[in-house]
Amino acid sequence: MTLAIRNALIHDGAGSDPITGDVLIEGDRIVEVGIVSGGADDDIDVGGLSLAPGFIDVHTHDDFAALVHRDMAFKTRGGVTTCIVGNCGFGAAPFDAAMVMGKSLYPDMEPPVYEGYAGYLAALDEYPPGVNIGVLAGHGTIRLAAMGNERRPPTDDEMAAMHASLSEAVDAGVLGLSTGLIYEPGRYAETEELIELTAGLRGTSALYASHMRNEGEQLLEAVNEAIRIGAEAGVPVQISHHKVTGEANWGLVSQSLALIDEARERGQIVNADQYPYTAGSTVLRAVMQNQMFDNRTGAEGVVIASCISRPEWEGRSIASFSEEWDLTPMEAAQRIVDQEDGTSVVIHSMCEPDVETVLAHPSTMIGSDGIPTLDGKPHPRLFNTFARVLGHYSRDRGVLSMAEAIRRMTGYSADTFGLVDRGYVRPGAFADLVVFDPETVIDRGTFADPNQYPTGIHRVYVNGVEVVNGDTPTGALPGRALRRVDG
Ligand SMILES: [Zn+2]
Helix, strand or coil: CEEEEEEEEECCCCCCCCEEEEEEEECCEEEEEECCCCCCCEEEECCCCEEEECEEECCCCCCCHHHHCCCCHHHHCCCEEEEEECHHHCCCCCHHHHHHHHHHHCCCCCCCCCCHHHHHHHHHHHCCCCCEEEEEEEHHHHHHHHHCCCCCCCCHHHHHHHHHHHHHHHHHCCCEEEEECCCCCHHHCCHHHHHHHHHHHCCCCCEEEEECCCCCCCHHHHHHHHHHHHHHHCCCEEECCCCCCCHHHCCCHHHHHHHHHHHHHCCCCEEEEECCCCEEEEEHHHHHHCCHHHHCCCHHHEEEEECCCCHHHCCCEHHHHHHHHCCCHHHHHHHHHHHCCCCEEEEECCCHHHHHHHHHCCCEEECCCCCCCCCCCCCCHHHHHHHHHHHHHHHHCCCCCHHHHHHCCCHHHHHHHCCCCCCCCCCCCECCEEEECCCCCECCCCCCCCCCCCECEEEEEECCEEEEECCEECCCCCCCEECCCCC
């Protein structure tokens, strides 16, 4: 079975100037790029639209969504063909610990039962989703399984159990280890514990990805900790959702970017990802535990995104509850969490110039960080991240060229996470492709009405199979579990 996509403005994913031409696909691979003279079983003329490698969402929390919302339309319709799951310390295994952490957000989910990371990857093989999935092991999940929610360093036995979990994950083919150092139980881990565990990745191509201990007034200390962990463990570093929050700290990203530059000059591999918005999102419990009301964000900037038992609260700020109930913001938040432990919020706490400064820096790739609570009002980044970078930040704001923006969501991401033969339009690569209109592509989801698909994404292919045609997902499930290849 061959497919020719003709008359496209082809972006190769390496940042080269686009060329007009055709792409010939045979089975799941690209076999020819340029002027394809022969016929094909299926021939599509895209009339000059742009064609790029499918977008790689390097920062997701889709571990369970991939198994329970298998079409992954909230990703594919935005041009995403691969998701990296397991970020911020929240991994898919060990299973029982992953369920404890996952069910606070998605109480009703019933994923198939599996054992370890090998079992999770095998479950994806057996129940493939619409996108490819690369997996990070989660430190939080591993620690919870080994020692519960203890606020102390692990004993030797507990550390051995954590090493055993990570080693199972590494053997199964995970792409790295993630930490979430503002969340339970990751926040109770000291730097030494993280160095020791991360060193278990040494000698493989796996990386250390971190939701750092602080993204506000102590951002620089937190970046230094991440860089130190990578240096001492001998492992590449991925700084998750690089940003600074809290008005008093705006501008600090210039210094955190300088720390990345300096580490790179010393020969260390340090990269980052970013979502293209001035608001973040997390669980309300973490906002409370990290004293964000006092130090970083007013309660009016913290808005409920998802509250399963009280959907009528979604879209309201913590300040409005604090007023209505005549409680402090912290007390109001406590009452909300007592009602629904997994309540998630959107937090308006960054500034536009910082978002653009981080995006313009060569260490930054794109990751949505969306929390797939599809029934609530999740942050619009869940559906719209990639279209927003292309339409708003590249085309309209000129922060980086279209070719470079595409590289930061394709080839660069594939190279960093070790995704072999993905992220590029070239002969031999897997046919993960997106056809889009560079003149109209734009995000549509808003904070009030987030679950809108972006405009301008015309066709999406995963492993040579069409998953989106216009406004219609095809229902195909051609995604694969992507296992690490060392060397
Ligand atoms: Zn995070």
